[in-house]
Amino acid sequence: MLSASFISVRCRLFARYAEIVGQEEVTLELRRNTTVGQAVDVLRQRVPNGDRLPERPMVAVNQEHALAGHVLDDGDEMALLPPLAGG
């Protein structure tokens, strides 16, 4: 169990980003009050080829688009979204 000062965030990677790092999901343990931008920095350092992911990708938290300043909560699902291509 995590201490009160840490949170667990499930990070999901899709399409080209999943291909770059060779995995679709990573769980990060982060300090409480970590923002999306900070979590992306941690993720880029944690996964193989993470430096090839953009520094400020499009991100969703719990399936809603989120900005870099959004503060994460324990149990959140953060997704890095490559440029969209529906249609």
Added chain:
Amino acid sequence: MKYLIREPIDVARLIDLVLSDEHGGTALFIGSVRRGPEDGPVVAIEYTAYEAMAEKQLDKIVGRAVEQWPRARVELCHRLGRVATGEASVVVAASAPHRDQAFALCRYVVEQLKQHVPIWKRELLETGEERWRANQLSPPEEGQ
């Protein structure tokens, strides 16, 4: 899943779902896998999505559309998986009392889908190569 499907899209069914005696205009958009001169030897596109989020975003887009055009109806389907050149990848059917509303609603849903819904495409080429492609967004219409 409500909007994302892995089988060919039944266009006639979508049209039937939006038709109404109170509507004088129905607009239909069919987006297909293209192999234009600038695209290279594309044989198919493989579509993937963040499915739960895509469904949620599409629900929101339809909800906003219905608020904006309360007397209209709209239905849509987007394919996932491998879609061959010439096949439909997305279909939007919109029906409204007047044609202007039907065209506007249909256009609105297509553009919103391209801008907000987490779907990705990987082009499969005759040469065996594969490449990710992103959308070229149309400029927003005046008044939107």
